[in-house]
Amino acid sequence: MTDPEPIRRIGLENVVVADTELSHIDGEKPELLYRGVxxxxxxxxxxxxxxxxxxxxxxxxxxxxxxxxxxxxxxxxxxxxxxxxxxxxxxxxxxxxxxxxxxxxxxxxxxxxxxxxxxxxxxxxxxxxxxxxxxxxxxxxxxxxxxxxxxxxxxxxxxxxxxxxxxxxxxxxxxxxxxxxxxxxxxxxxxxxxxxxxxxxxxxxxxxxxxxxxxxxLHGGANQDVMEMLLDIEDSQKDVSSYLAGMLEDGERVPGFGHRVYEAFDPRAEVFKKIAKEVSEKTDGPDWFSMLEEVEAFLREEKRIHEKGISPNVDLYSGTVYYSLGVPxxxxxxxxxxxxxxxxxxxxxxxxxDNRLVRPRAEYVGERGVEYVPIDERE
Ligand SMILES: CC(C)(COP(=O)(O)OP(=O)(O)OC[C@H]1O[C@@H](n2cnc3c(N)ncnc32)[C@H](O)[C@@H]1OP(=O)(O)O)[C@@H](O)C(=O)NCCC(=O)NCCS
Missing domain, CATH: 1.10.580.10 (Citrate Synthase, domain 1)
Structure with a gap:
């Protein structure tokens, strides 16, 4: 029996490889469910x-x-x-x-x-x-x-x-x-x-x-990047808009925005936003929450939000929350x-x-028939 034609999906985007009852993400609604809740x-x-x-x-x-x-x-x-x-x-x-x-x-x-x-x-x-x-x-x-x-x-x-x-x-x-x-x-x-x-x-x-x-x-890390961005804005005494304009001009992405699955908004970001506002009001020092609101407003004006399908993700507001709690x-x-x-x-x-060994394939795209050259004969 010959193997069926392999399916190519580099990066495995949108490929289902397991059943789960644990969490469900509906990117369109959008909602995140844990065991249906x-x-x-x-x-x-x-x-x-x-x-x-x-x-x-x-x-x-x-x-x-x-x-x-x-x-x-x-x-x-x-x-x-x-x-x-x-x-x-x-x-x-x-x-x-x-x-x-x-x-x-x-x-x-x-x-x-x-x-x-x-x-x-x-x-x-x-x-x-x-x-x-x-x-x-x-x-x-x-x-x-x-x-x-x-x-x-x-x-x-x-x-x-x-x-x-x-x-x-x-x-x-x-x-x-x-x-x-x-x-x-x-x-x-x-x-x-x-x-x-x-x-x-x-x-x-x-x-x-x-x-x-x-x-x-590319996976974790954006919450740290957001906080470092805010600290840099604060240190450089630049205003939020000119700092972000510089980032976009340099082709950089603004951390804390965009998500592969959520387009309209990340439901976790909504919760963090409320908490970030609360801690910001109670904490002395720079008003991180207002700065983040300015970041959001700038991207909205730049028509990045919605038109480009990007919106605040979980990492936008979580960083300032951890920071205000004293987490390094x-x-x-x-x-x-x-x-x-x-x-x-x-x-x-x-x-x-319900196990099945995960064993995808890679397509070999290298050379074939290469001969072994003894080490002393190599140039
Ligand atoms: C999360 C992320 C990787 C998703 O990327 P993606 O689904 O591949 O998005 P795309 O690359 O298709 O981007 C669509 C458009 O929005 C723009 N865009 C996406 N994220 C952006 C961001 N954070 N800042 C500015 N522009 C952004 C892209 O430049 C692209 O514009 P173009 O069509 O003019 O080229 C991406 O949004 C990103 O790098 N975000 C910043 C890092 C981050 O916060 N990660 C945490 C995720 S929870």
Missing amino acids: DAQELAEKSSYEETAYLLWNGGFPTRDELDSFRGELDDRRSLSHGVAEIVEHAPEDAVPMDVLRSAVSATSVYGDGDGTTRDRSLSVLAKAPTALAAFGRARDGYEAVEPREDLDTAANFLYMLNGEEPDERHAEILDTALLLHADHGLNASTFTGRVIASTESDVVSAVTGAIGALKGP VDFFVPMFAIGRSVGWTAQAQEQYD
Whole structure:
């Protein structure tokens, strides 16, 4: 039997390679659903941990089930000695995503649970924030702070990073930010994780590979770019319009705008916009929110918005939110990774449940019949 004619789709755009019940993106409406529930509604009413439970288990937890899930995370938040050593001895100028990737990978080397996919997934969710906060403190010359059992993931992260009682509203905002990043269809990092899971490799390997994919500037990173752009505008004392005009003249794209799937708007950006306004009103210093409104107005005047099918994406407003909470700019992409770990682990489990090895083909376009030339005869 001869193989059917291969289908060519470079970049795999618009190719369906898996069924999922986890998240659905409708770019036209637009809406983002987690297990059928509107993510905007969850952002308003639920929490990151309840949403993690929903994505993992397919239904909302009862109060007892949620308490028990939180207890399982609490039991795993502390780093084992081996993981703590990696994080605390990383060079202070190490790239935080590299440190996070190494720490997550090491959770299975120094695993202290039963080694099941669920146990390892819980460890990733619980330990990734601890590891990132410990790195943040170590590079500033401070001792790591142990997690507390009375705080959830977001509050614990702020507590472990700053070593002081977190502001309640800041913790709630960070919780919403993590929730909004929990899953997003078969993006590049999630696909990477599913490919790894499809070889029947373990879930920690899948998440480690996914972090590597998210690190690339074409995937994660725009929230950091937005903040760096605003800081640059502030430092250079230029007005927003002339700064952006210069960018467009140089053929650059304005970070925080445009999305492959959403055209009218990114529903996550709507939630972040409200939060960005709130934190901006309560925080001293430059008015980042007004600057972002000016950026949006400029692109509207330039007819980039709508006419070019681009609109604010999740990263436009999330950067200033993290910044106002005191999260270092180079931790913005790791924050995305921490939130997305829910989706990566859930998608790996979904792959295990109905697995088929992912093995596409590449078309060979190189030479043929090239002869081997002994090394001494080569020119
Ligand atoms: C996200 C992104 C990669 C999607 O790209 P895409 O779907 O391939 O969009 P296209 O390349 O088809 O762009 C369509 C048009 O809009 C313009 N455009 C797209 N994003 C733009 C941006 N951020 N700033 C200015 N112009 C933009 C393009 O230049 C193009 O114009 P043209 O038709 O005159 O060439 C792209 O919008 C981008 O690079 N955004 C900035 C980075 C970012 O915020 N990433 C986070 C995504 S969540």
